[in-house]
Amino acid sequence: EPEVTQTPSHQVTQMGQEVILRCVPISNHLYFYWYRQILGQKVEFLVSFYNNEISEKSEIFDDQFSVERPDGSNFTLKIRSTKLEDSAMYFCASGWGSSYNEQFFGPGTRLTVL
Amino acid sequence: AQKVTQAQTEISVVEKEDVTLDCVYETRDTTYYLFWYKQPPSGELVFLIRRNSFDEQNEISGRYSWNFQKSTSSFNFTITASQVVDSAVYFCALSDTNTGNQFYFGTGTSLTVIP
Numbered sequence: 001e002p003e004v005t006q007t008p009s010h011q012v013t014q015m016g017q018e019v020i021l022r023c024v025p026i027s028n029h030l031y032f033y034w035y036r037q038i039l040g041q042k043v044e045f046l047v048s049f050y051n052n053e054i055s056e057k058s059e060i061f062d063d064q065f066s067v068e069r070p071d072g073s074n075f076t077l078k079i080r081s082t083k084l085e086d087s088a089m090y091f092c093a094s095g096w097g098s099s100y101n102e103q104f105f106g107p108g109t110r111l112t113v114l
Numbered sequence: 115a116q117k118v119t120q121a122q123t124e125i126s127v128v129e130k131e132d133v134t135l136d137c138v139y140e141t142r143d144t145t146y147y148l149f150w151y152k153q154p155p156s157g158e159l160v161f162l163i164r165r166n167s168f169d170e171q172n173e174i175s176g177r178y179s180w181n182f183q184k185s186t187s188s189f190n191f192t193i194t195a196s197q198v199v200d201s202a203v204y205f206c207a208l209s210d211t212n213t214g215n216q217f218y219f220g221t222g223t224s225l226t227v228i229p
Contacts, residue, residue, distance in 0.1 A: 033216070043159070043205060045216035056216060089157060102149065103217065105159040 002026045004106035006092050012112045013082055021077045021109045023092030032075045033093040033103060034067065036060065043091065049075065082113045117141075118208050120220035127196050128228050135191040135223045137206030143167075146210030148182065148189045149217065153203040165189065167210075196227045 005024045013019050025032050034046040047057040049067055064086075066078045075094075079086055089110050093103040117140040127133045139148065150162040163173065165182050173180045177197075181190045193200055203224045207217040 035217075042221045043207075043217075043219040045218070048216060058216070091159060102161050102164045104161065105151070107156075107158040110157070 004094055004104050006106040006109050010110045015113055016081050019079050021090050023075045024073050025075055025094030029094035031095045034077045035091040037089040084113050087113045118206050118218050118220035120223050122223045124224045126226045130195050132194045133196050135204050137189045139187050139208045141210045143210035149207040150191050151205045198227050198229050201227045
């Protein structure tokens with residue numbers, strides 16, 4: 001059964017460093033998403049991506065964040081200069097259509113900023 | 115505004131007991147979708163169910179059942195004969211035409227099933 005994959009599973013970085021979180025969505029999906037879950041809190045939407053551009057983003061997704069689909073398979077989230085409060089689990093998700101279809105979530109990348 | 119409320123932060127039950135997880139949502143849209151996800155200790159999000167606003171039929175899948183009531187804006191989730199493997203955090207989520215592509219998640223209910 002196809003699934004969304006994410007690498008790495010755990011990333012530790014120093015404050016101020018750039019990190020790139022990688023995701024491989026399910027191959028025939030057209031919509032891609034990033035969500036964030038701070039430890040013990042709810043899952044929060046960051047950004048959605050369709051047709052090679054951002055279709056929607058939340059207030060959390062400020063200029064420090066960027067997304068890219070550099071090739072036909074990967075979908076990346078870059079945090080330019082990490083802050084302590086960026087420590088969280090980051091989930092990638094993909095889907096066939098809009099919000100009306102379920103989004104398939106990857107296993108997450110746990111980011112720890114020291 | 116869209117909002118999902120899961121008032122139960124933590125629930126503990128003894129194995130084989132039934133348990134109901136509550137979810138109350140707010141939306142101005144007539145077209146929307148509701149979801150439940152399970153997050154086991156390993157951290158991944160496991161899709162359980164999607165329900166659209168036009169389908170109020172209750173659904174049963176094995177030991178899981180869902181009760182969707184538009185009149186009370188609730189989408190509750192019941193696990194019958196709970197098992198230790200059901201221990202996890204359960205999230206309810208909403209998406210509608212106003213949210214576009216994003217899901218609004220509730221704060222989750224942490225379920226512990228005691229053997």
